[in-house]
Amino acid sequence: MQGESRDTEAQEPAEAGFALMQSERLGPLRLGLPAGQVLKALGKPYEKSECEVWAADGAEHQQWRYPAQGIVLGMIAEGAGNVQQIDAITISAPCRFRTTRDMGIGSGRRAVLEAYRKEIAQPSGDSAVGISNDAVIAGSVYGGVVFTIKDNKVTGVFIGAGAE
DSSP: OHHHHHHHHTSOHHHHHHHHHHHOOBTTBOTTOBHHHHHHHHOSOSEEOOOEEOTTTOOEEEEEEEGGGTEEEEEEEOSTTOOOEEEEEEEETTOOOOOTTSOOTTOBHHHHHHHTGGGBOOSSSOSSOSBOSSEEEEEETTEEEEEEEETTEEEEEEEEOSOO
16 A cells, blocks of 8 residues: 555654564574574584673673674573573674575675665664665664675674664
């Protein structure tokens, strides 16, 4: 419907980013994926950071690193006894995972801009403009997908909340 399309395009970058980060995937990975499913998909991480409770949300956070695969996962467990799940995903070379819109390491800057045009904040006083020489932010730094760009090619992809 025409009204729905207009509403989607009129979304604030933060709203669009939250919706995007909840629906986006990188290969088999998505936010909220439980630890058991991560282990089935990727195997045991090469390294796990110490668990740390963040004052900002009171949840327990940990990083799982898969350097040979180019993957770092932010894991979160909220409340005592809760199962860890993915809270943030970062990929770099040699990771070959692609987003649901078929963007990944090596994708061209223009292709990313086209694929995520509706979620990219336009320069109009927004606190987190979505385009710079070294990054494309679909949504906002408060939630969305961030593509790191070098020489007009994607060198990294982050899904999650980069700022509180």
